[in-house]
Amino acid sequence: MLTQQMQKQKQLLLSWAAIQFSLLLLLQQAFAGWVIAIFALLLLYRLLSVFKAKAGISLKLVNLLAGIIAITFFLQLRQAGVLHFMLQILLLAATARLLALQHLYEARQLVWVHYFLIACCFILHQDMLIALFILLVFAVNLYSHYRLFSPPVSRLNWLQAGRSILIILPLWLAIFLLFPRLPPFWQIPNANIASTGLSDTLDPGSIEQLVQDDSLAFRVEFTDTLPPRQQLYWRARLYEDFDGRRWQVNALRQNASRQRAPDNAAASKDSSLSYRIIAEASQQTGLFALATPVTSSSNVFISPSGLLSSNKPVSQRLSYQVSSSLTPVVLVSEQEQQLNLRVPPGNPHTQQFAYQLKQQYPQSHELVQALAEHFRQQPFYYSLTPPTLGSNSIDAFLFDSRTGFCSHYASASAVILRHAGIAARVVGGYQGGNWHPQQGYLAVRQREAHAWVEYLHNGVWQPFDPTAAVAPDRILDSLDSALPEDERALLDPGWRQLVLLQNLRQQLMHLDYYWSVWVLGFNDNSQRQLWRTLYRHLPAMAYSAAVLFSIIIVVLLYLRLTQSGTDNTPQATKQLYRYLGKALATKPLSLSVSAFLLQCAKRYPAHDAYLKQLTALYEQALYKEDTEALNQLKQLLKCHKAELGRLRRAIKNT
Amino acid sequence: MLTQLHNVEQSLNQVILGKSSQIRLALCCLLAEGHLLLEDLPGMGKTTLAHALANSLGLSYRRVQFTSDLLPGDLVGMNIYDTRSQQFRFQAGPVFSQVLLADEINRASPKTQSALLEAMEEKQVSVDGETRALPTPFFVIATQNPLFHAGTSALPESQLDRFMFRLSLGFPDHQAEHQLLQRDSSTSRLELLTEQLNTEQLRALQQQVPKVAASDALIDYLLALVNSSRHRSDMLPLSPRASKAILRAAKAFALINQRDYVTAADVQQVFPYVAEHRLAPSSDAQESRLSQILLLQTPCPI
Numbered sequence: 001m002l003t004q005q006m007q008k009q010k011q012l013l014l015s016w017a018a019i020q021f022s023l024l025l026l027l028q029q030a031f032a033g034w035v036i037a038i039f040a041l042l043l044l045y046r047l048l049s050v051f052k053a054k055a056g057i058s059l060k061l062v063n064l065l066a067g068i069i070a071i072t073f074f075l076q077l078r079q080a081g082v083l084h085f086m087l088q089i090l091l092l093a094a095t096a097r098l099l100a101l102q103h104l105y106e107a108r109q110l111v112w113v114h115y116f117l118i119a120c121c122f123i124l125h126q127d128m129l130i131a132l133f134i135l136l137v138f139a140v141n142l143y144s145h146y147r148l149f150s151p152p153v154s155r156l157n158w159l160q161a162g163r164s165i166l167i168i169l170p171l172w173l174a175i176f177l178l179f180p181r182l183p184p185f186w187q188i189p190n191a192n193i194a195s196t197g198l199s200d201t202l203d204p205g206s207i208e209q210l211v212q213d214d215s216l217a218f219r220v221e222f223t224d225t226l227p228p229r230q231q232l233y234w235r236a237r238l239y240e241d242f243d244g245r246r247w248q249v250n251a252l253r254q255n256a257s258r259q260r261a262p263d264n265a266a267a268s269k270d271s272s273l274s275y276r277i278i279a280e281a282s283q284q285t286g287l288f289a290l291a292t293p294v295t296s297s298s299n300v301f302i303s304p305s306g307l308l309s310s311n312k313p314v315s316q317r318l319s320y321q322v323s324s325s326l327t328p329v330v331l332v333s334e335q336e337q338q339l340n341l342r343v344p345p346g347n348p349h350t351q352q353f354a355y356q357l358k359q360q361y362p363q364s365h366e367l368v369q370a371l372a373e374h375f376r377q378q379p380f381y382y383s384l385t386p387p388t389l390g391s392n393s394i395d396a397f398l399f400d401s402r403t404g405f406c407s408h409y410a411s412a413s414a415v416i417l418r419h420a421g422i423a424a425r426v427v428g429g430y431q432g433g434n435w436h437p438q439q440g441y442l443a444v445r446q447r448e449a450h451a452w453v454e455y456l457h458n459g460v461w462q463p464f465d466p467t468a469a470v471a472p473d474r475i476l477d478s479l480d481s482a483l484p485e486d487e488r489a490l491l492d493p494g495w496r497q498l499v500l501l502q503n504l505r506q507q508l509m510h511l512d513y514y515w516s517v518w519v520l521g522f523n524d525n526s527q528r529q530l531w532r533t534l535y536r537h538l539p540a541m542a543y544s545a546a547v548l549f550s551i552i553i554v555v556l557l558y559l560r561l562t563q564s565g566t567d568n569t570p571q572a573t574k575q576l577y578r579y580l581g582k583a584l585a586t587k588p589l590s591l592s593v594s595a596f597l598l599q600c601a602k603r604y605p606a607h608d609a610y611l612k613q614l615t616a617l618y619e620q621a622l623y624k625e626d627t628e629a630l631n632q633l634k635q636l637l638k639c640h641k642a643e644l645g646r647l648r649r650a651i652k653n654t
Numbered sequence: 655m656l657t658q659l660h661n662v663e664q665s666l667n668q669v670i671l672g673k674s675s676q677i678r679l680a681l682c683c684l685l686a687e688g689h690l691l692l693e694d695l696p697g698m699g700k701t702t703l704a705h706a707l708a709n710s711l712g713l714s715y716r717r718v719q720f721t722s723d724l725l726p727g728d729l730v731g732m733n734i735y736d737t738r739s740q741q742f743r744f745q746a747g748p749v750f751s752q753v754l755l756a757d758e759i760n761r762a763s764p765k766t767q768s769a770l771l772e773a774m775e776e777k778q779v780s781v782d783g784e785t786r787a788l789p790t791p792f793f794v795i796a797t798q799n800p801l802f803h804a805g806t807s808a809l810p811e812s813q814l815d816r817f818m819f820r821l822s823l824g825f826p827d828h829q830a831e832h833q834l835l836q837r838d839s840s841t842s843r844l845e846l847l848t849e850q851l852n853t854e855q856l857r858a859l860q861q862q863v864p865k866v867a868a869s870d871a872l873i874d875y876l877l878a879l880v881n882s883s884r885h886r887s888d889m890l891p892l893s894p895r896a897s898k899a900i901l902r903a904a905k906a907f908a909l910i911n912q913r914d915y916v917t918a919a920d921v922q923q924v925f926p927y928v929a930e931h932r933l934a935p936s937s938d939a940q941e942s943r944l945s946q947i948l949l950l951q952t953p954c955p956i
Contacts, residue, residue, distance in 0.1 A: 151950070570871040573956050589953045592918035622956055623915035625869050 008147065009104055013050045015144045016098055016107070017043055019114055022137045023091060026121040026130070030084040032076070038069060042095050062100040066092060083123070090117055104148060111145045126316055128515040129508075151589070181524040197282045198428045202239050202451060203246035207407045207428075208384055213446040216280050217430060218288055219513055220442040223274040227290075229432055230475060231326065233452065233463060234288040234444065237428035238305060244344040245393060247411060247426050252339075274323040278516050281316055285309045288429065288444075290324040297321040297525075304332045319521045328460040337456060340423035343415065347394040350412070354419030364422045364457050371413060372469040378402070380409075382471035406474070409466035410451040423456035427463070431475065439510050572621035572630055579637045579644050583651035594619050600651060607647050610640065655859055656912055658851045659685075662710045663910075665850065669706045669843050670699055672830025676821050678910060679927055680707065680795075684856075685863055686906035688818020688899065689774050689794040691759075691931065693939040696799065698823045704755040704795040705844055711856055712849030713752035713791070720762035722805065726769035730779040744781065749773050752789050752853070756796040760806040770794070771813045791856060800938070811890065811935045818899050819924075820931040822939035859909070866905040867915040871956045875918055876901060879925065879952045889933040889944045900928045918954050925949060 024031075024039050031039075049057075057065075073080070073088045080088065094113045101107055118141060121134050146156065197217055199206065218234075239247035272294060279287055287300055287308035300308050300320045306329040310318060331337060343351075361367040381403040389396040394415050397408050404412075410426045417424035431450035433442040454461040468475045534541060569577075576593060577584060587596040594615045601611035614636060620629035637644065659681065666677045680703065683690045692700045701717070708715030718729060731747030748754060749770070756770060773779050774794050778787045796817065799806060814820075826834065837843070851859075876897060884891040901916070903924040908916045926942035926949070933944040 568870065568874060570869070570956065573871070590922075590950045592922065592954045593956055594917060595919050619915070619917055623869050623872060623917050624867050 010050060012104065012107070012144055012147055013046070013098070013101065015140055016110065016114070017047050017050070019118075019137055019141055019144070020091070020095055020098065022133070023094075023114075023117050023121070026134065026137075027087055027091065027117075027124065029124050030080075030087050032080065035073070035088060039091060039095060042099060046095075046099055057099050059100045062096050065099075066096040087117075087120055090120070107148060111141060111148065114141045126520050128512050131515075176522075177527070177530060181527055197284060197446065198237050198286070198449060200237070200249040201246050202237075202248075202407055202411075202426060202428055207449050207451055208405055210449040211384070211447040215446055216509065217282075217444050217446050217448070218277050218279040219516075220433065220444065221276045221278075221440065221517075222442070223276075226435060226442065227273060227326075230468075231290070232432050232442075233427075233450075233465070234290060234430040234433075235307060235427055236286050236288050236430065238307065238454075239426040239428060239451075240339050242342075242344055242411070242415065242426075244346050244391075247414075250339060272323050272325045274321070276319060276321045278317060278319040278513075278521065279314055281314055281318075283313045283315060285311070285313055287314070287318075287320070289322050290326070292325045292327055292329050293322050294325050295323050305329060305336070317516050317520055319516070328462050329454070331456060331459050331461065337423045340425045340456065341418055341421070343418045347392045347415065349392075349395040349399050350415055351419050353398065354416045357416070358420040364417075364420075364455065365462070367420060367422065368417070368455060368462075368464050371416060372464070372466065375409065375466050375469040380404075380470045382467070382474065406467040407451040409470060410453050413453045413464065413466040414455075417453070417455050425454055425461075427452050427454050431465075436510065439513060441513060443509065443513075570622055570625075572618055572633060575630075575634055575637060576618060579641075580648060583648045586651060594622075600647070604647065604650055607643065607650075610643055611647075655851070655855050656909075658855060659859060659910065661850045665710050665847055666703075666706050669847065670703055670823075671834055672826045673699075673703075673823055676823055677703070679819060679821055679907075679924070682903060682906045682910055682924065683819040684711075684791075684793055685860055685909060686818060686899075686902045687791070687860055687863075688903065689796070689816060691814070691817040691820040692795060692797040693800060693820060693822050694797065694824070698825070700795075700797040700823065701755060701757065702844065703823070704753065704797075706847055707793075707795070708753035709844060709847040710850050711753075712852050713793070713856075714789070715753045715755070716748040716751035717755040717757060718748045719757045720759050720766065722761055722763060724762050724766050726766050729766060729769055730773065730781060733782050742782075744784075744786070746786075749779060750786075750788060752791055752793065754792075754794045756794060758799060758806075759796040760798040760808055762807075764807060764810075767807075767809060767813065770796075771816050774816050791853070791860065808936070811932075814931050814935050815893070815895060817931065818903060819927045820939055821927055824940055863902065863906050863909055866908050866913075868901060868905065869915070872916055872918060872921070873901070875952075875954055875956055876904075876921055879921070879948060882948050882952045883929075883933060883944075890935075892929060892932055896929060896932050900925060903928050918956055922949055922954075 020039075020043055024036060024043070028036055069092055070089060073085060073092070077085050090113060094110060094117065097107070097110045097113070101110075115138075118134060118138050121137075122131075125131065125134070143156070150156075198210070237249055240250040241248040273290065275290075277288060287310060289296075289302075289306070289308045292306045293302050293308055296302055296308065297320045299318070300310050300322075302308055308320075308322065310320075357367050357370055361370050379402060382405070383403045384405060386397075386404045386408060387401045389401065394412050397404055398412055398416075407426075414424040414426050428449075428451050430444050430448045431452075432448050433444035435442050450467070452463060452465040452467065454463050456462075465475065573593065583600075584593065584596070587593065591599075597611050597615045597618070601608045601615070604611075614633070617629050617633040617636060620626045621633050663674075663677060663681060666681075667674055670677060680690055684707070692703070694700055704717070705715060707713075718724070727747070729747050730749050731745050733742040734745045735741075736743045759767060759770070769779075773788060774792075777790070777792055778785055780786075798809070825831075880892045880897045880900070883889055900921065904916045904920040907920045907924050908914070911920070926945040929945045929948070930937055930939070930942040933948075937944065
């Protein structure tokens with residue numbers, strides 16, 4: 001018995017230490033390095049003491065230690081933020097409790113603190129796989145909770161556990177669907193993670209780096225059909241400042257992006273396209289849309305120049321609804337036009353080439369056509385590994401190397417157009433995407449990053465993609481097919497080419513998609529919609545609820561009836577349980593009722609006589625099936641309610 | 655009659671010191687008309703207990719030392735040709751007695767063992783086609799050394815089942831042994847035992863045992879207890895014969911405790927001694943680990 005108890009205690013201590021380690025791992029974003037180190041040291045110490053079968057540290061020492069650590073945390077409050085401070089204190093409390101644990105019954109609160117901390121993990125993580133891991137930690141905690149109260153040798157009855165899970169499942173679903181989605185009570189601090197995706201500057205190398213990244217940028221669900229690939233230009237950034245080497249987002253633009261565009265929903269409604277975008281966390285505010293976004297869901301803004309942004313950096317997966325008109329973006333102001341006519345000095349060849357074109361083709365769209373033709377007919381190459389260019393980078397590219405990536409072509413085209421007196425800018429974003437017909441969504445990865453040009457023509461910004469002229473495959477098919485064989489390998493490291501792994505990744509991505517659509521995407525909006533649908537079908541719902549309810553009642557009644565046939569708890573026992581149920585609940589499972597009563601008689605001498613009388617009558621009534629004794633027992637129970645009450649309380653309190 | 659039985663118990667306690675619970679269980683076994691298996695090291699008082707029981711109950715007592723060359727005929731007796739009367743005459747073996755002490759039963763060959771066990775079950779023996787009834791009451795106390803001792807052949811599971819109880823006397827405590835050493839000789843004490851209860855009275859008591867009341871709820875508890883052994887891989891399942899034995903033993907125990915009804919506590923008291931050797935034949939009689947597990951794990955709702 002004793003060794004089994006020890007075994008159980010060891011098991012539980014180990015599982016709690018494991019839970020706290022996992023919590024530390026899950027919450028590490030919220031903790032500074034030295035905080036993690038402190039927790040890891042404390043937990044390691046506990047683990048060592050478990051393996052060496054030593055008892056925990058004395059309570060006094062732990063209190064002192066925890067006090068000191070808590071004060072240090074408090075001093076760092078300003079740096080950590082309130083939420084992180086709270087998480088630290090909670091984890092500290094749990095760890096300290098574990099360190100000082102001498103007896104298992106001291107761990108009852110510990111398990112509850114663990115539950116709370118496990119729930120807190122969802123503040124920092126929404127990823128499906130991590131959610132699975134959190135669920136696992138939760139299960140371990142639940143099992144340890146069960147073991148805390150179970151006898152040392154008992155085994156978990158899996159059938160029964162499964163049954164209780166099945167029973168609780170509808171309630172769980174109902175709470176998920178119907179519980180009001182409250183806004184967070186506190187500001188969730190931004191984690192210090194590097195932002196991903198397009199940045200505010202576009203230099204010749206930046207997109208090349210991005211296309212080697214296979215991670216997901218965002219996913220799109222179209223309300224109707226998928227538009228053709230040539231139209232899938234996801235606009236994300238406008239680069240309007242060129243310093244001869246790199247393009248940058250204009251400082252004015254950055255501030256102006258918060259403005260809402262004039263609501264011109266009425267315009268060209270016929271050619272509008274409605275879709276939903278689920279953007280991955282990027283730690284940036286910029287979002288994505290096709291052509292001219294007209295309306296969007298309330299969590300994102302549309303700037304006058306047709307860019308979408310959220311009001312704070314996207315630190316969690318964000319889903320928003322957009323409808324776009326498939327017409328080019330309209331010029332906002334005169335100032336915008338002026339902004340896009342500035343050319344830095346240098347690149348004399350380019351300048352000359354632009355003047356020539358301008359003389360040949362006075363019309364701007366003719367000039368653009370001619371430029372595309374030029375790219376198509378001259379030996380221009382599309383490559384991920386272009387040679388380095390000198391100080392006059394555009395000149396060197398156009399007339400010397402003639403090898404480049406989309407950003408080179410876009411940049412050169414914009415410069416040529418500006419020299420020719422046409423306002424032009426480089427647009428950064430994504431082109432195309434991977435269509436998954438079964439799941440019905442378009443996955444756009446970082447490798448689909450692209451840059452193209454918009455030029456002003458008749459008051460609208462016409463898009464022009466010089467890359468389409470050089471490498472039409474890039475637009476119509478994918479990046480892979482546009483690149484020569486040897487460069488394709490650059491995109492695909494060896495392991496990624498394994499079919500099985502590739503498949504697995506795909507499946508995981510799909511699962512992740514459903515997770516984000518059905519679980520994370522279920523916000524108060526969808527909830528309201530659910531309520532509305534429920535309301536509409538109210539009569540039908542009421543009928544079915546009534547039917548279901550009556551069926552349940554009938555089944556319960558039936559069970560009750562059949563059970564009363566087999567329920568052979570003797571009358572005498574029933575009587576005792578009626579009056580002493582709560583006290584009898586503390587009876588050891590294997591002890592008989594009369595033996596328990598006699599034990600109580602020994603422990604509470606004040607009730608000795610009464611209990612002995614009760615036991616004698618109970619034994620007579622139960623074991624001899626003596627009806628006379630049963631009646632006497634009933635009398636005895638009925639007439640001494642006050643004494644029974646005192647007895648109940650006395651037994652319950654020990 | 656119960657008072658006489660308690661007198662017997664008291665005088666037995668005078669002879670075997672500090673073993674009152676085992677003595678009560680042995681008497682209980684006698685009342686329940688079961689046979690008793692004593693498992694102990696040599697010199698722990700097994701023989702003394704058997705002898706004292708026979709003496710104080712006024713029963714005829716024989717002792718057979720089992721050895722590996724003991725033959726069934728040596729036990730049950732045989733027909734001998736009498737040259738004077740020119741006839742076969744049956745020479746009764748030691749089995750024709752009311753209390754038979756089968757010492758070190760696990761030393762005999764399986765053939766001899768099964769002859770005894772057959773006699774125990776049938777309460778009669780057949781020699782040369784002639785069936786002879788054994789005297790009543792017929793009470794076998796077999797002793798055996800723990801199995802690891804050399805030169806023993808273990809009783810098979812099916813035959814262990816014939817013994818209602820398996821007890822172990824165990825070492826006496828300090829005080830009892832001190833008292834034991836102060837006395838001159840225990841055999842003289844054994845002689846002093848007088849018949850406190852005659853055979854008829856014993857028969858009457860034995861016949862009272864089945865009349866002790868056992869309620870439905872109690873039988874349900876007993877069945878739950880027995881059933882819990884039947885779905886496990888770490889022990890042998892308890893047979894219906896075992897459950898019968900448990901109930902009968904519990905009834906006898908209740909009777910000794912001057913009650914005319916069986917309680918759950920009675921069942922719990924006798925259970926380890928009736929069940930353990932059926933759950934695990936090779937287990938240690940002193941420990942009764944498996945039956946304790948069953949007792950602990952079976953909820954007792956009454």
